[in-house]
Amino acid sequence: MGINGAxxxxxxxxxxxxTIKTANWQGDTSQLxxxxxxxxxxxxxxxxxxxxxxxxxxxxxAAMKKLTxxxxxxxxxxxxxxxxASELYIGDFSQMLVGMRTDLKxxxxxxxxxxxxxxxxxxxxxxxxxxxxxxxxxxxxxxxYADGVLDA
Numbered sequence: 220m221g222i223n224g225a226x227x228x229x230x231x232x233x234x235x236x237x238t239i240k241t242a243n244w245q246g247d248t249s250q251l252x253x254x255x256x257x258x259x260x261x262x263x264x265x266x267x268x269x270x271x272x273x274x275x276x277x278x279x280x281a282a283m284k285k286l287t288x289x290x291x292x293x294x295x296x297x298x299x300x301x302x303x304a305s306e307l308y309i310g311d312f313s314q315m316l317v318g319m320r321t322d323l324k325x326x327x328x329x330x331x332x333x334x335x336x337x338x339x340x341x342x343x344x345x346x347x348x349x350x351x352x353x354x355x356x357x358x359x360x361x362x363x364y365a366d367g368v369l370d371a
Contacts, residue, residue, distance in 0.1 A: 228266065232280045235309040235363035242360030246311055248282040254308040255368075256291040262370035283309075295366065302369050310362030320351035 236248060255263075266274040295304045331338050331345040338345045356362055 229277050229280045238363050239361050244361050248279045252284040252312050254286050256293050256305045257287045258293050259305050260287045305368040307365040314358040314361045316355050318353045323350045
């Protein structure tokens with residue numbers, strides 16, 4: 220995205236698709252997913268042409284699944300611009316393998332406690348859950364990471 224980041228536009232996504240296809244990915248663009256922050260999604264949804272009309276996205280961008288999560292922060296720094304940036308993750312997530320190390324464990328207790336008291340005394344139910352798993356990309360070249368996403 221450049222030394223000081225850049226405004227996202229469809230070119231960023233189209234370059235990512237080109238990078239993935241250059242790695243001999245043979246899928247249909249609708250199999251690709253773009254993960255982004257809600258702020259980035261909102262910016263892209265509001266892109267306008269010179270006449271103030273909402274832009275029609277290119278077909279390959281429109282075909283991609285687009286998912287948002289607040290787990291992708293808008294607080295990254297990029298270069299010396301001083302602006303806060305975000306990230307994009309684009310790829311064929313069918314090529315991401317997840318290995319389960321333990322089953323999902325869910326524990327519920329009315330007796331659990333900490334230094335401030337117990338669940339029972341405070342009329343609480345404490346829930347703890349955990350899962351141990353690993354992830355690997357079977358085809359790492361089918362994924363693109365872009366940082367320095369600045370939105371206006």
